Amino acid sequence: MKDIVIRPALESDFESIWTIFCTHIVSGESYVFTTATSREAGYQYWLGQGVRSFVAASAGGRVLGMYRLVPNQVGRGHHVANASFMVSPAAQGAGIGRMLGEHSLDQARSHGYLAMQFNHVVSTNGPAIGLWKKLGFSIVGTLPKAFRHKRLGYVDAYVMYQLLQDPDHWPTADDAPGV
Template identity: 50%
Template sequence: MDRDFSIREIGPDEFERAWPIFREVLARGESYNYAADLNLDGARAMWTSPPYRMFLAEADGGEALGCYKLGPNQRGRGDHVANASYMVAEAAWGQGVGTALCEHSLTQARKAGFLAMQFNYVVSTNAAAVHLWSKHGFAIVGRVPEAFRHPTLGLVDIYVMHRML
């Protein structure tokens, strides 16, 4: 890791700190099925409205490096399984931010009483994410053929990944 950073929970009032990371990820179009025209208010609602909680990784100087949201994968009888989504600023790639966010989210999910965590939509060509989740005990439990329109590769598969907590 090249620099020190911390991870803390943020609310809707601080979402703008993560918005540049969202814009970067949306512009690349390689890992999320969000609409390209998703705006700040829409993203804020998706990531900070209950039952979701949002966490921000920030450098000691205050620079936003990455973020994640955590909440139930499903409501009702499926709410014991967590779901999380992660984004890391491109400038922070390779510095341990994604690993730290994953480990932090697993701890937060356990503290919240979740029994497992499931990722419903991991783009198969996102090798860094697939490698990171696998390293942290997630297994590919499903594959959906050609479910994502990659901007340069065309139709690619997505994975469902899962692990017990």
Template identity: 45%
Template sequence: MHIRNADARDWPHIYPFFSAIVAAGETYAYPDGLSLEAARTWWMEEPPGRTVVAVDGDVILGSAKMGPNRPGRGAHVATASFMVDPAHRGRGVGRALGEHMLGWARAAGYHGVQFNAVVETNTAAVRLWLELGFRIIGTVPEAFAHPRHGLVGLHVMFQRL
């Protein structure tokens, strides 16, 4: 597995798993039914952010986007989002993307990384972020409408770098 910067040619290969994950409604609060072009603006970051892909040969296994959590006086804290193609889960793709993002954030001089909305029922993601050194600093109760569990909390997670 190799992680590299994503480019415009990658988006049509990211979009199928992006749209499947969004349609499942279990981890992201993105609008439903985004077209190929509309979804691009939600995922493909512009500088100072960046989007990367984890690849095995020519196959995109997953993707992450990262950048400043807030502009101006909040730009010293990074944020990131991750999606792994469901067909490639269980291969360590999420961990590799997370470790890559942390290395990038450190090298870029960020003070910390904040995840604004980790769905509390997404136990695999919560476990991974805790293993990688994040902590839950708060949970917004009933902030996410989960299709199976109803209203569930969103964790705010943070790691000082």
């Protein structure tokens, strides 16, 4: 793990990001995107305006995984972060997801977010759910049959949430900084 660095994603990383992205959407097991998703839509999702994206890269520069960090909502919901993660199938099981998850929480805190929410964690994605629970997230809601799994049909999705700071120390609503 010491040979892996997490750094801001660069334009030059997009080919690797796109390859990992396509692998996940073709599987149809954990993301709402379909194979009809255009390359431009993928680019905007990972590297578009207002998106903070990071990659985990090997010492040789190979992208092993990535995440994006954005506000979960606009305006009065802007203090809650949202993040999406993908790890290359060739790198799964090596702790890359955990590294990215921990990094995203640090980044969210450093950018002034007060909480983080995942809107659509597929209930059959046990490794992701286990990781998010270990990193302090709780399932706060179940969306019945909200995901159309490629192999299993309609399955539930979870909303997962974590406070990043003690709410007793949050700024008042009128004093809250823009993130």
